[in-house]
Amino acid sequence: MFHKEGHNIITVSFIVIALINLVSRNFIENSTINYSVGVISILILVLILQFFRNPKRVAIIDDNLITSPVDGKVVAIEKVYEKEYFKDERIQISIFMSPVNVHVTRYALSGKIKFSKYHPGKYLVAWHPKSSEKNERTTVVVENKIFGQVLYRQIAGLLARRIVNYAKVGESVNQGTDAGFIKFGSRVDLFLPLDAKIKVEINQVVSGAEDIIAEK
Numbered sequence: 001m002f003h004k005e006g007h008n009i010i011t012v013s014f015i016v017i018a019l020i021n022l023v024s025r026n027f028i029e030n031s032t033i034n035y036s037v038g039v040i041s042i043l044i045l046v047l048i049l050q051f052f053r054n055p056k057r058v059a060i061i062d063d064n065l066i067t068s069p070v071d072g073k074v075v076a077i078e079k080v081y082e083k084e085y086f087k088d089e090r091i092q093i094s095i096f097m098s099p100v101n102v103h104v105t106r107y108a109l110s111g112k113i114k115f116s117k118y119h120p121g122k123y124l125v126a127w128h129p130k131s132s133e134k135n136e137r138t139t140v141v142v143e144n145k146i147f148g149q150v151l152y153r154q155i156a157g158l159l160a161r162r163i164v165n166y167a168k169v170g171e172s173v174n175q176g177t178d179a180g181f182i183k184f185g186s187r188v189d190l191f192l193p194l195d196a197k198i199k200v201e202i203n204q205v206v207s208g209a210e211d212i213i214a215e216k
Helices: 004-027 031-051
Strands: 065-067 073-084 088-096 104-106 109-121 136-143 148-155 162-165 177-181 188-191 212-215
Touching: 004 031, 073 188, 088 212, 104 162, 109 148, 136 162, 148 177, 188 212
Parallel strands: none
Antiparallel strands: 065 212, 073 088, 088 188, 104 177, 109 136, 136 148, 148 188, 162 177
């Protein structure tokens, strides 16, 4: 299964790759070149298909738990001052996605959307300390009856050029369902209450909707 955000790119890629191979076979007589074009084309197509894959997940549904919003590696767990929305101290959990990870963003908890804002920006590497403030990003706040308000931020990386965010202020959302997509990018930050019990460690690999980030 492929994410809907990739349908157009996948279709165009199929057409372009088919045309390139058709031209190669009809106008280039060198079999080595034709073979190389075919192999490279298949590799590019496989990379595009794996990037937009959207595997089915058996999501954990529990208001006492925060689940991972994305697939990737935990690269930061620290107390920070969140200055865009809360303007106070929170626990920040940062999850980095490599190009081979599933790039679907999923709601880490159920609740009501209280805030949703897109910020244009730069494309620093995702692990850069300033990427959370300087890069293209979206900020979303979900209010949950157990955790209160939890903020998550989709952050574009060096290769990302478009963040897709489905969150709309006022709507109710369910834990584990699609919240958006980061095309060819890169990191998601969670900002949790200070009394949240963190259940992950630095460098731990997590799967969206299936692994627990924190509990009350």
